[in-house]
Amino acid sequence: MIERPRRLRSTAAVRRLVRETHLVPSQLVLPMFVAEGLTEPRPITSMPGVVQHSRESARRAYAEAVSLGLGGVMLFGVPEHKDAQGSGALDPEGILNLAIADARAEVGDDLLVMSDLCLDEFTDHGHCGVLDAQGRVDNDATVEIYGRMGVAQAQAGAHVVGPSGMMDGQIDVIRRALDAAGHEDVVVLAYAAKYASAFYGPFREAVDSSLQGDRRTYQQDPGNRRESLRETLLDVEQGADIVMVKPAMSYLDVVADVRAIVDVPVAAYQVSGEYAMVEAAAAQGWIDRDRAIDESLLSIRRAGADIVLTYWAAEVARRLQR
Ligand code: PBG
Numbered sequence: 001m002i003e004r005p006r007r008l009r010s011t012a013a014v015r016r017l018v019r020e021t022h023l024v025p026s027q028l029v030l031p032m033f034v035a036e037g038l039t040e041p042r043p044i045t046s047m048p049g050v051v052q053h054s055r056e057s058a059r060r061a062y063a064e065a066v067s068l069g070l071g072g073v074m075l076f077g078v079p080e081h082k083d084a085q086g087s088g089a090l091d092p093e094g095i096l097n098l099a100i101a102d103a104r105a106e107v108g109d110d111l112l113v114m115s116d117l118c119l120d121e122f123t124d125h126g127h128c129g130v131l132d133a134q135g136r137v138d139n140d141a142t143v144e145i146y147g148r149m150g151v152a153q154a155q156a157g158a159h160v161v162g163p164s165g166m167m168d169g170q171i172d173v174i175r176r177a178l179d180a181a182g183h184e185d186v187v188v189l190a191y192a193a194k195y196a197s198a199f200y201g202p203f204r205e206a207v208d209s210s211l212q213g214d215r216r217t218y219q220q221d222p223g224n225r226r227e228s229l230r231e232t233l234l235d236v237e238q239g240a241d242i243v244m245v246k247p248a249m250s251y252l253d254v255v256a257d258v259r260a261i262v263d264v265p266v267a268a269y270q271v272s273g274e275y276a277m278v279e280a281a282a283a284q285g286w287i288d289r290d291r292a293i294d295e296s297l298l299s300i301r302r303a304g305a306d307i308v309l310t311y312w313a314a315e316v317a318r319r320l321q322r
Contacts, residue, residue: 021298021301021302023298023301023320025069025070025071025316025320026069026071027071027306028070028071028308028309028313028317029070029071029313030061030065030073030310030313030314031073031076031310032073032074032075032076033051033053033076033078033206033207034052034054034055034078034095034096034099035054035077035208036077036080036095037080038053038054039054039056041053041057044205045205046201046202046206046272046276047202047205047206048279048283049279049311050275050311055099061073061314062102062103062106062111063106064314065111066106066107068317069317070111071307072111072113073111073112074115075099075100075103075114075116076207077094077095077096077116077121077122078095078206079094079095083122083123083124084125085123086122086123086130086145087122089119089122089152090145090148092155092156094122094152097152100156100157100158101156101157103157104156104157113157113158114158114159114160114161115156115160117149117150117153117163118164119146120207120209120211125212126210126211126212127213128164129142129145129165130142130145137167137217139167139168139169140169142165142167143170143173143174146165146170146174147173147174147176150174150186151177154178154181154186160187160188161174161186161187162190162244163190164191164194164246166191166219170190171190171238171240175238187242188241188242189240189243189244189267190235190242190243190244191244192228192245192258193227193228193231193232193243193246193258194220194244195220195221196218196219196221196222197246197271197273200271200272200273201272201276202272202273202276203271203272222250225253225254225257228257229261233261233262236264242264242266243264243265244266244268244269244307244309245267245269245305247269248271248274248300248305248308249270249299249300251268255300255303255305258304259303266304266305266306267305267306268308269308270308272311274296275310275311278292278296290319293312297312
Protein backbone atom coordinates (compact mmCIF):
# COMPACT_ATOMS: atom_id res chain seq x y z
CA MET A 1 0.00 0.00 0.00
CA ILE A 2 1.49 3.35 -1.07
CA GLU A 3 -1.34 5.68 -0.09
CA ARG A 4 -1.83 5.77 3.67
CA PRO A 5 -3.92 8.86 4.53
CA ARG A 6 -3.68 7.93 8.22
CA ARG A 7 -0.01 8.99 8.13
CA LEU A 8 -1.12 12.64 8.26
CA ARG A 9 -3.37 11.99 11.25
CA SER A 10 -0.97 10.09 13.44
CA THR A 11 0.01 12.84 15.92
CA ALA A 12 -1.46 16.13 17.09
CA ALA A 13 1.55 17.89 15.57
CA VAL A 14 0.99 16.55 12.07
CA ARG A 15 -2.75 17.12 12.29
CA ARG A 16 -2.05 20.72 13.23
CA LEU A 17 0.30 21.09 10.27
CA VAL A 18 -2.20 19.88 7.69
CA ARG A 19 -5.41 21.38 9.05
CA GLU A 20 -7.09 23.26 6.19
CA THR A 21 -9.50 25.46 8.11
CA HIS A 22 -8.97 27.54 11.23
CA LEU A 23 -11.04 29.60 13.58
CA VAL A 24 -9.62 33.03 14.27
CA PRO A 25 -11.18 35.69 16.51
CA SER A 26 -10.95 38.39 13.84
CA GLN A 27 -13.42 36.48 11.67
CA LEU A 28 -15.97 36.02 14.44
CA VAL A 29 -18.70 38.55 15.11
CA LEU A 30 -20.69 38.60 18.35
CA PRO A 31 -24.42 39.39 18.08
CA MET A 32 -25.64 41.30 21.16
CA PHE A 33 -29.01 42.38 22.48
CA VAL A 34 -29.27 45.73 24.25
CA ALA A 35 -32.57 46.38 26.02
CA GLU A 36 -34.08 49.71 26.96
CA GLY A 37 -34.78 50.34 30.64
CA LEU A 38 -32.65 47.55 32.08
CA THR A 39 -30.29 48.21 34.96
CA GLU A 40 -29.01 44.61 35.12
CA PRO A 41 -28.51 42.14 32.27
CA ARG A 42 -31.46 39.78 31.91
CA PRO A 43 -30.94 36.11 30.93
CA ILE A 44 -32.66 34.75 27.82
CA THR A 45 -34.12 31.39 28.87
CA SER A 46 -33.97 29.73 25.46
CA MET A 47 -30.36 30.86 24.94
CA PRO A 48 -28.48 29.85 28.10
CA GLY A 49 -25.44 32.09 28.52
CA VAL A 50 -26.83 34.90 26.32
CA VAL A 51 -28.43 37.97 27.90
CA GLN A 52 -30.34 41.08 27.09
CA HIS A 53 -27.76 43.67 28.06
CA SER A 54 -28.30 46.92 29.86
CA ARG A 55 -26.43 49.79 28.22
CA GLU A 56 -23.88 49.54 31.04
CA SER A 57 -23.27 45.81 30.84
CA ALA A 58 -23.08 46.08 27.06
CA ARG A 59 -20.25 48.59 27.38
CA ARG A 60 -18.21 46.08 29.33
CA ALA A 61 -18.90 43.48 26.64
CA TYR A 62 -17.74 45.86 23.87
CA ALA A 63 -14.48 46.43 25.73
CA GLU A 64 -14.03 42.69 26.18
CA ALA A 65 -14.69 42.10 22.47
CA VAL A 66 -11.82 44.48 21.70
CA SER A 67 -9.46 42.68 24.06
CA LEU A 68 -10.40 39.33 22.51
CA GLY A 69 -9.68 40.60 19.02
CA LEU A 70 -13.16 39.86 17.68
CA GLY A 71 -14.11 41.05 14.22
CA GLY A 72 -17.07 43.01 15.50
CA VAL A 73 -20.29 43.13 17.43
CA MET A 74 -23.69 43.01 15.71
CA LEU A 75 -26.13 45.05 17.76
CA PHE A 76 -29.86 44.47 18.20
CA GLY A 77 -32.04 46.86 20.15
CA VAL A 78 -34.93 45.82 22.36
CA PRO A 79 -37.20 48.87 22.82
CA GLU A 80 -39.68 49.17 25.69
CA HIS A 81 -42.43 50.41 23.39
CA LYS A 82 -43.22 49.09 19.95
CA ASP A 83 -45.66 50.44 17.40
CA ALA A 84 -47.00 49.60 13.94
CA GLN A 85 -44.43 51.81 12.18
CA GLY A 86 -41.45 50.73 14.26
CA SER A 87 -40.71 54.38 14.97
CA GLY A 88 -38.08 53.61 17.61
CA ALA A 89 -35.79 52.61 14.74
CA LEU A 90 -35.49 56.16 13.42
CA ASP A 91 -35.32 57.97 16.75
CA PRO A 92 -31.74 59.07 17.53
CA GLU A 93 -32.66 58.38 21.18
CA GLY A 94 -34.01 54.92 20.29
CA ILE A 95 -32.28 52.09 22.12
CA LEU A 96 -30.43 50.69 19.11
CA ASN A 97 -29.05 54.06 18.07
CA LEU A 98 -27.99 54.77 21.65
CA ALA A 99 -26.30 51.38 21.87
CA ILE A 100 -24.43 52.07 18.62
CA ALA A 101 -23.22 55.40 20.00
CA ASP A 102 -22.16 53.76 23.29
CA ALA A 103 -20.28 51.04 21.44
CA ARG A 104 -18.51 53.50 19.19
CA ALA A 105 -17.53 55.67 22.17
CA GLU A 106 -16.15 52.60 23.90
CA VAL A 107 -14.21 51.02 21.03
CA GLY A 108 -13.45 53.78 18.53
CA ASP A 109 -12.08 52.05 15.45
CA ASP A 110 -10.60 49.07 17.33
CA LEU A 111 -13.67 46.91 16.75
CA LEU A 112 -16.33 47.05 14.06
CA VAL A 113 -19.65 48.27 15.35
CA MET A 114 -22.36 46.61 13.26
CA SER A 115 -26.08 47.17 13.54
CA ASP A 116 -29.10 45.18 12.48
CA LEU A 117 -31.04 47.22 9.96
CA CYS A 118 -34.56 45.86 10.17
CA LEU A 119 -37.86 46.88 11.74
CA ASP A 120 -38.95 43.67 13.48
CA GLU A 121 -37.47 44.56 16.87
CA PHE A 122 -39.42 47.83 16.72
CA THR A 123 -42.83 46.84 15.35
CA ASP A 124 -45.69 45.63 17.55
CA HIS A 125 -46.71 43.06 14.88
CA GLY A 126 -43.16 41.69 14.70
CA HIS A 127 -42.75 41.98 10.92
CA CYS A 128 -39.60 43.30 9.27
CA GLY A 129 -41.48 46.13 7.60
CA VAL A 130 -44.59 48.27 7.74
CA LEU A 131 -47.95 46.82 6.67
CA ASP A 132 -50.30 48.03 3.94
CA ALA A 133 -54.09 48.32 4.25
CA GLN A 134 -54.44 44.58 3.54
CA GLY A 135 -51.97 43.69 6.28
CA ARG A 136 -49.19 42.69 3.87
CA VAL A 137 -45.61 43.83 4.35
CA ASP A 138 -45.31 46.88 2.09
CA ASN A 139 -42.00 46.51 0.28
CA ASP A 140 -41.47 50.00 -1.10
CA ALA A 141 -42.70 51.89 1.95
CA THR A 142 -40.41 49.70 4.07
CA VAL A 143 -37.25 50.25 2.04
CA GLU A 144 -37.79 53.99 2.21
CA ILE A 145 -37.74 53.68 6.03
CA TYR A 146 -34.68 51.42 5.83
CA GLY A 147 -32.82 54.18 3.99
CA ARG A 148 -33.51 56.62 6.80
CA MET A 149 -32.75 53.98 9.42
CA GLY A 150 -29.36 53.35 7.82
CA VAL A 151 -28.54 57.05 7.98
CA ALA A 152 -29.62 57.20 11.65
CA GLN A 153 -27.35 54.24 12.44
CA ALA A 154 -24.44 55.75 10.53
CA GLN A 155 -24.93 59.04 12.36
CA ALA A 156 -24.91 57.15 15.66
CA GLY A 157 -21.54 55.70 14.69
CA ALA A 158 -22.11 52.33 13.02
CA HIS A 159 -19.19 51.16 10.88
CA VAL A 160 -21.33 48.48 9.25
CA VAL A 161 -25.09 48.24 8.71
CA GLY A 162 -26.75 44.87 8.25
CA PRO A 163 -30.04 45.01 6.33
CA SER A 164 -31.85 41.81 7.28
CA GLY A 165 -35.43 42.36 6.13
CA MET A 166 -35.24 40.74 2.67
CA MET A 167 -37.14 43.58 0.98
CA ASP A 168 -36.55 43.90 -2.76
CA GLY A 169 -34.23 46.75 -3.64
CA GLN A 170 -33.20 47.44 -0.04
CA ILE A 171 -29.46 47.52 -0.67
CA ASP A 172 -29.80 50.05 -3.47
CA VAL A 173 -31.95 52.40 -1.40
CA ILE A 174 -29.75 52.12 1.70
CA ARG A 175 -26.50 52.63 -0.22
CA ARG A 176 -27.87 55.76 -1.94
CA ALA A 177 -29.24 57.15 1.32
CA LEU A 178 -25.91 56.61 3.10
CA ASP A 179 -23.94 58.23 0.29
CA ALA A 180 -26.31 61.19 0.04
CA ALA A 181 -25.78 61.81 3.77
CA GLY A 182 -21.99 61.68 3.44
CA HIS A 183 -21.56 58.16 4.81
CA GLU A 184 -19.76 56.69 1.80
CA ASP A 185 -17.45 54.68 4.07
CA VAL A 186 -20.16 52.86 5.97
CA VAL A 187 -20.07 49.20 4.96
CA VAL A 188 -23.23 47.36 3.91
CA LEU A 189 -23.30 43.75 5.10
CA ALA A 190 -26.31 42.39 3.23
CA TYR A 191 -28.30 39.47 4.53
CA ALA A 192 -28.46 38.34 0.93
CA ALA A 193 -29.86 34.83 1.28
CA LYS A 194 -32.09 34.70 4.30
CA TYR A 195 -34.52 31.87 4.76
CA ALA A 196 -37.91 31.79 6.51
CA SER A 197 -36.50 29.51 9.20
CA ALA A 198 -37.72 27.84 12.36
CA PHE A 199 -34.21 28.28 13.74
CA TYR A 200 -34.91 31.93 14.65
CA GLY A 201 -37.25 30.74 17.44
CA PRO A 202 -35.17 31.80 20.47
CA PHE A 203 -34.48 35.20 18.85
CA ARG A 204 -38.14 36.08 19.42
CA GLU A 205 -37.60 35.76 23.16
CA ALA A 206 -34.32 37.65 22.89
CA VAL A 207 -36.03 40.71 21.41
CA ASP A 208 -39.41 40.34 23.20
CA SER A 209 -41.17 39.91 19.87
CA SER A 210 -44.34 38.03 19.08
CA LEU A 211 -44.76 37.63 15.37
CA GLN A 212 -48.23 37.73 13.85
CA GLY A 213 -48.29 35.25 10.99
CA ASP A 214 -45.03 34.25 9.34
CA ARG A 215 -42.26 35.62 7.13
CA ARG A 216 -42.79 33.45 4.07
CA THR A 217 -43.82 36.26 1.74
CA TYR A 218 -40.41 37.91 2.06
CA GLN A 219 -37.86 35.41 3.37
CA GLN A 220 -36.81 32.44 1.26
CA ASP A 221 -38.36 29.00 1.09
CA PRO A 222 -36.05 26.37 2.69
CA GLY A 223 -36.49 24.18 -0.38
CA ASN A 224 -34.72 26.62 -2.67
CA ARG A 225 -31.05 26.72 -3.57
CA ARG A 226 -30.75 28.57 -6.90
CA GLU A 227 -32.88 31.42 -5.58
CA SER A 228 -30.05 32.31 -3.19
CA LEU A 229 -27.74 32.97 -6.10
CA ARG A 230 -30.25 35.35 -7.64
CA GLU A 231 -30.73 37.17 -4.33
CA THR A 232 -26.98 37.39 -3.76
CA LEU A 233 -26.16 38.68 -7.23
CA LEU A 234 -28.87 41.33 -6.93
CA ASP A 235 -27.38 42.53 -3.65
CA VAL A 236 -23.86 42.68 -5.07
CA GLU A 237 -25.16 44.63 -8.08
CA GLN A 238 -26.84 47.06 -5.71
CA GLY A 239 -23.62 47.67 -3.80
CA ALA A 240 -23.40 45.11 -0.99
CA ASP A 241 -19.84 45.06 0.37
CA ILE A 242 -20.28 41.73 2.18
CA VAL A 243 -23.01 39.15 1.60
CA MET A 244 -24.46 36.87 4.24
CA VAL A 245 -26.28 33.55 4.33
CA LYS A 246 -28.63 32.83 7.22
CA PRO A 247 -29.12 30.46 9.00
CA ALA A 248 -25.76 28.73 8.64
CA MET A 249 -25.71 25.04 9.52
CA SER A 250 -28.78 23.93 7.61
CA TYR A 251 -27.65 25.99 4.60
CA LEU A 252 -24.01 25.04 4.10
CA ASP A 253 -24.69 24.17 0.46
CA VAL A 254 -25.87 27.74 -0.02
CA VAL A 255 -22.76 29.13 1.70
CA ALA A 256 -20.59 27.10 -0.68
CA ASP A 257 -22.60 28.16 -3.75
CA VAL A 258 -22.48 31.82 -2.79
CA ARG A 259 -18.73 31.66 -2.11
CA ALA A 260 -18.24 30.27 -5.61
CA ILE A 261 -20.09 33.01 -7.47
CA VAL A 262 -19.07 36.26 -5.75
CA ASP A 263 -15.75 37.96 -5.12
CA VAL A 264 -16.89 39.92 -2.06
CA PRO A 265 -16.45 38.50 1.45
CA VAL A 266 -19.09 35.97 2.50
CA ALA A 267 -20.53 35.81 6.01
CA ALA A 268 -22.82 33.24 7.60
CA TYR A 269 -25.02 33.68 10.66
CA GLN A 270 -25.17 30.82 13.14
CA VAL A 271 -28.58 31.75 14.50
CA SER A 272 -30.29 31.50 17.86
CA GLY A 273 -31.85 28.08 17.24
CA GLU A 274 -28.52 26.59 16.20
CA TYR A 275 -27.04 27.89 19.45
CA ALA A 276 -29.98 26.63 21.52
CA MET A 277 -29.85 23.11 20.06
CA VAL A 278 -26.21 22.59 20.97
CA GLU A 279 -26.63 24.13 24.42
CA ALA A 280 -29.71 22.01 25.14
CA ALA A 281 -28.06 18.75 24.07
CA ALA A 282 -24.89 19.62 25.98
CA ALA A 283 -26.87 20.45 29.13
CA GLN A 284 -28.29 16.91 28.97
CA GLY A 285 -24.79 15.52 28.69
CA TRP A 286 -25.62 14.15 25.24
CA ILE A 287 -22.78 15.84 23.34
CA ASP A 288 -19.38 17.27 24.19
CA ARG A 289 -20.20 20.96 24.22
CA ASP A 290 -16.86 22.56 23.29
CA ARG A 291 -16.13 20.07 20.54
CA ALA A 292 -19.61 20.46 19.09
CA ILE A 293 -19.24 24.24 19.07
CA ASP A 294 -15.87 24.13 17.32
CA GLU A 295 -17.07 21.53 14.85
CA SER A 296 -20.14 23.59 13.97
CA LEU A 297 -18.02 26.70 13.40
CA LEU A 298 -15.44 24.82 11.37
CA SER A 299 -18.18 23.42 9.16
CA ILE A 300 -19.37 26.93 8.37
CA ARG A 301 -15.85 28.15 7.62
CA ARG A 302 -15.11 25.01 5.60
CA ALA A 303 -18.22 25.60 3.48
CA GLY A 304 -16.70 28.93 2.48
CA ALA A 305 -17.76 31.59 4.96
CA ASP A 306 -15.00 34.13 5.60
CA ILE A 307 -16.90 35.62 8.53
CA VAL A 308 -19.16 33.91 11.08
CA LEU A 309 -21.70 35.58 13.31
CA THR A 310 -22.08 33.42 16.40
CA TYR A 311 -23.29 33.83 19.97
CA TRP A 312 -20.21 31.84 21.00
CA ALA A 313 -17.78 34.38 19.49
CA ALA A 314 -16.36 35.67 22.79
CA GLU A 315 -16.15 32.25 24.37
CA VAL A 316 -14.39 30.70 21.38
CA ALA A 317 -11.98 33.64 21.12
CA ARG A 318 -11.15 33.23 24.82
CA ARG A 319 -10.45 29.55 24.24
CA LEU A 320 -8.28 30.33 21.20
CA GLN A 321 -6.28 32.84 23.26
CA ARG A 322 -5.25 30.11 25.73
C1 PBG B 1 -34.06 40.51 11.83
C2 PBG B 1 -33.11 39.47 12.29
C3 PBG B 1 -33.46 38.24 12.83
C4 PBG B 1 -32.28 37.59 13.12
C5 PBG B 1 -31.24 38.43 12.78
N1 PBG B 1 -31.77 39.59 12.25
C6 PBG B 1 -34.79 37.70 13.12
C7 PBG B 1 -35.63 37.22 12.01
O1 PBG B 1 -35.35 37.45 10.86
O2 PBG B 1 -36.65 36.59 12.30
C8 PBG B 1 -32.23 36.20 13.68
C9 PBG B 1 -31.02 35.87 14.43
C10 PBG B 1 -31.13 34.65 15.26
O3 PBG B 1 -32.11 33.88 15.24
O4 PBG B 1 -30.16 34.41 15.98
N2 PBG B 1 -34.02 41.64 12.67
